Amino acid sequence: MxxxxxxxxxxxxxxxxxxxxxxxxxxxxxxxxxxxxxxGGGTGGHQRPSRALxxxxxxxxxxxxxxxxxxxxxxxxxxTVSGDPPAPRSVAAPPGSREPGPLRSAGAVDPHSNEFWAQSNITLRTSAPLTALTVELRVAQTGSVTSTGAWRSLPEADFTFTAGERDGFLVYRWTLRPGRTVPAGEWMFAGQYNHERGGRDARGDRYSATATAASGRHSVKGGFTPGESG
Structure with a gap:
């Protein structure tokens, strides 16, 4: 068995x-x-005897x-199959970044803004340390726009800061002091201001940032989500 x-x-x-x-x-x-x-058997048409298997x-x-x-x-x-070479195929390249360099950015009106007051947020992301950085926020003068302050998530002592009106804008500017470094990461810069009652349209506001990293000088810029704050 x-x-x-x-x-x-x-x-x-x-x-x-x-x-x-x-x-x-x-x-x-x-x-x-x-x-x-x-x-199967022997010759001459005669089968050869054999033991049954x-x-x-x-x-x-x-x-x-x-x-x-x-x-x-x-x-x-x-x-047969391997003798035919495979038909050539075109492979689409993966989409690359249209903003080369270590910087990425976004602008948004803070959701806690109200009908009298607003805050504009600039989110700056860097994948490499920065040895120089200037961030500028330009808030369009839409009526009674006056500064009430500003802040940034990086150490205050690392930056010089100015705020004032120029060419129809309230301009906030943060500049990294010589010898200081911005580490890789995500950082926020925010400007606060009063405005006329009833909310405010931020479509005319702008921001920009210029920076220096080991790979050279880089810059980003943008606007804020259209619509009224408050």
């Missing part, structure tokens, strides 16, 4: 390997091989022949 189990296991293994390579009509091929084995042995022998046919067919198919 042990021999039969081993043969059965070998049969299943060979069938699995052969099936993985090709998919012809296995039943038809197996029947044809078994008929050929049963008809167990059924499992006949099936195993037929399977070896079938596996050889299947493997040969699979190899032929593989060589």
């Amino acid at each position: 042990t021999g039969r189990r081993d043969a059965d296991a070998e049969l299943r293994a060979r069938l699995r390997r052969a099936a993985g390579a090709h998919e012809p009509d296995r039943a038809r091929i197996l029947a044809r091989v078994e008929r050929g084995m049963a008809a 167990p059924g499992w042995a006949r099936v195993a022998g037929a399977t070896v022949a079938v596996a050889g046919v299947l493997v040969a067919g699979g190899s032929l198919a593989a060589s």
